[in-house]
Amino acid sequence: MSEHSEHVQSTSSPLVYVAVYLALLAGVGLTIAASHLNLGVFNVIVVLAIAFTQAGLVVLYSMHLKRGSLLNKLSVGACFFVLLILVGMVLLDCVSRAWGSW
Amino acid sequence: MWLFLLTEVMFFGGLFTVYMIYRNWYYPAFVAGSHQLSIPMGGLNSVLLITSSFTMALAVWFAEARKKSALVLCLILTFVLGVVFLGIKGLEYKEKFEKHHFPGTHYSLQSFINPASDPVAVAAGDKALPQDTAQRTELFFSLYFAMTGMHAMHMIVGMGILAFMIFRARAGAYTAGHTQFVEYFGYYWHFVDIVWIFLFPLLYLINRH
Amino acid sequence: MSQISPVLWQFLVKWLTNFALFPPEASKIAPQMDALYFFIVLVSLIGLTIVVLLVASFSILYNKERHPNAVQIEGSTLLEATWTIIPLGLFLVMFVWGALIYFRVFTPPANAMNIYVVGKQWMWKAEHEGGQHEINSLHVPTGRAVQLTLISQDVFHSFSVPAFRVKREVIPGRYTTVWFEATVPGTYHLFCSQYCGTSHSQMIGDVVVMSPEDFKKWLASSTSGASLAQDGERLFASLSCAACHNTRQDARGPSLAGVYGSKLTLATGQAVTADDAYLREAILNPSQHITQGYAPIMPTYQGQVSEEGVIALVEYIKHLDSDYRVQQTTTTTDLLPESEGHAAPAGQQTVTQPPTTKGKVNP
């Protein structure tokens, strides 16, 4: 499974990983804390925002996307776009069914 | 490898879509279902998986730095953390089976119709749900089992590869410059971690106040 | 040869006598839909002719014998733009036109006469308000908007009447509606067009369109003795609904008189209109449809009432606002006020839409 042939020695120091690790642990703590607050609809938004930040950290640093090729960045972008379409359009249908005919 | 992970994203994406819709429709049932899940266990699992992801990242780094024993140690740590994660998951599953929260013919609504009978529900301060709402908790548990099950399946596959890698790493296979396999496996393991990062708040942490 | 030819002959004769390119137009919407259909056919034909002409004439003009050396041409932005924009424009016209018709078909007029249809493997069951039941057939009058409220007991079916140009998926667990106004008396095909299992192709029937007078006669002759609402009343009593849903001061449930068609505020703060679909949901999944000010104590009737039962209950609640008994017994036939049937020409309903309430729902 090789797709970047221009594989470089990823010399990012383990310090980055430690930082990411700590940030992720903090994220877990934060989500648990946030879920105990009563924020109404914002609960899910806050929780998802934290989750996306965490995922972003992992993707960018642990998975080296930040230093990855343009192709990788593009394809990740494309994938999230398509995923967004899937979730968004299905939700559009299911939510708007309740709106009645007009 | 990235492209392969993207297919995985779409695979789980389908599940998340289903989850989003039902959560939107049957929110009270999802809250009650979520309260049946144990935050300490789920939280501990989060920590475990994040740690294993960390050790995996270190493993990649050690492989590139050509430090064999450190690499093997990190891989073993990753593996052990994975085993513990699955063990805890197994305990959680076992509890659900005993309470008949596994969807299907034996599904029981007791904890939701009559929360007083269930210490977990009492602890969460759940009120009794009307029967029709309670029935929707089955959907929650369906999705819970489907999503965590798929996730666990990915972990089991990953740990199979991990075992193979430990074996090869001890023979010095990855510390001679060919680190790509370790690196790609690392991507896979991080992906599994990311899925859990989303699963944990979405399943365990619905409306805990 | 001598054996084959009579068969062939028969075929040809049959074909020539029965030949049709499209089914009879027997509803008000049919000519409108056919107009769009022929518009698209026309556009397609023109498009096809252009392509065929281009290919044929280029093939003749520039075949190798006549034109041994090809001239390399890069392309032409102007031409590209032409065949991007013209088709796009045409497609957009079709889209708007199609959408208008779509909403006409699926937005019933207010004064439509309601018939319930239950689909199950593998038959259609139609229930008229007057209690007339039909299996695999549907009798409707001409000149009157008929709204069908459809539901399936098991799998997806699809209620299709080609002569009316209407079709609607019949879904388990949810009412769908479609309406039409028949114009030409006759007997037409009724198909299930969504594959629904082994005997899918047997799930067919007849739609009988009658003149209003004949329809009255038919209603009178095929009544089962009790109207749908009366069936519903019986069920209402046997399920002891009235124990809570009554007009007493200390009633545990809201009174249902006049509830149909009214705007309700739910316990969740949502505003909804109590229509058929809402009533059905409220019977089967009550806790999500609690009216403001009441406790969620109503048990679910999921699995205890058949779809026909739910329909009867809905119909009963619908008629609670008035002295329905009098109405029903005197006349299932009064359901056909000749004057009203023509009052609101069907098609115009969608064009002048009343302002919507979508903002209020779903905060």
Next chain:
Amino acid sequence: MSSTIVSLPDQSTARIPKDNYLTRENGILSWLLTRDHKRIGILYLISMTFFFFIGGALAGLIRLELLTPQSDLMAADTYNKVFTMHGVIMIFFFLVPSVPGALGNFFLPMMIGAKDLALPKMNLASWYLYMAGGLLALWAMITGGVDTGWTFTTPLSTHYVNTNVITTGLAIFIAGFSSIFTGLNFIVTIHKMRAPGMTWFRMPLFVWANYAASILMVLGTPVLAIAIVLVALERTFGIGVFDPTKGGDPLLFQHLFWFYSHPAVYIMILPGMGVISEVISTFSRKRVFGYTAVAFSSVAIAVFGFFVWAHHMFIMGISNYAVLVFSLLTMLVAVPSAIKIFNWAFTLYKGSITFETPMLYAFGFMGLFTIGGMTGVFLGVSGTDIHLTETYFIVAHFHFVMVGGMLMAFLAGIHFWWPKMTGRMYPEKISQLAAVVTFIGFNLTFFPQFILGTLGMPRRYASYPPEFQILNVFSTAGATILGVGYLLPVLYLVWSLKYGKIAGNNPWQATGLEWQTQSPPLTENFATPPIMDHEAYDYEWLENQKEKEVASVR
């Protein structure tokens, strides 16, 4: 046809090159364990021909049954199983892998001047997965069949049938992996393995088309996989996700299913469009008119392809708002196809056209695909969709696109590249006859179905009202002719393996890199790695090249 561009070497002296990918290694194992993309392409070709004829035989049974209004040849449940398996086999085991699996595997690396695909082992794995899936599907068919229709509509497929749904689902799941692997491989190959000088806009349009299709495969297939997994879980455990009695929404399944299965239509047709671009350019000796427009329309189709899936569900109770949005987007996706058709037509303009078999198939494609595409508009327009959906109109529509479009393109490609694959020409006259027979048979089979659909005959009916019989008889008669049209190529192509004329390197005088090497090619494709120093479809470059060769020989 008096004029032709075919230039064959002198038959008395010409020999098939001794060293080529077919002769390099021998024995069954050398085929079964090969990593050569060309051999894998041949494996795909053989196995999918096998599946095509099984699917075709089932189609024959369907048409025979529909000869009479009663269900007399088969009982209704048998008929249901037959059309289900026809759909499953034709779609998942023939159409989806056809052009990418056989022609794409074989020629895509050659066209970009690579010596193999980027991931040869994965390529072989994808063939094994394909075979595993295919055999599992056949096994499911033999041990009782499945009668849900290829769409597996819930709750019918989850609660109301007792047939091999899970086995068939598993077969499709496995085949899905095969198609993901192929797609992955193509994307990586196109990005990483292009020859020096092969810039993006020098790639043949066939490569562009396959690239677009690969994106769809990679991103769409997993969603189908999860839908199938959920159906299987529902059947085994009763998890209720699609069960209305438990609060599930059966429509959600259709959302997930069509999220893959609509783009799948483009997975099937896009590579076919790529073939047509190659063929039309070659036989009119001209660069494809508006190369960039055609290339980008492929990508546009791929992107828009993801937006339109719910037009399969207009009458199924999705919300009116969703209908509006999806109908509008469907109109947009029709435009790139129109662009392509017109560009192909204008490629002919001032060309120098000859009418060999591939070109005849390409003309057939253009006519039939135009009809197929336009009838798609009838179904994308929400108003007419109400009347026409779920009838024979839709059956005719997608057969025009899939069989009239895709299969014509596949046959065009097979004939076009046959000399390159085998080193021998197919017999020209009889193959032209086959092309014409196919075209006539096809129209006779499927055109009456448009009328049947407009008249309202629903699809998937084992028996039907007698007034529809005459058109059905026409259709069945046409199917017989069509069957002959498909059998002929198999016969004469096999015949040509031994007796065909020796083709030489470039019988069509085409410009693609694949034609600049020997036929059949070496295992490593090119003796020296090629350098792309000209634009795609540059016939003047080819002329110069020939002159140079002549000069150097002297």
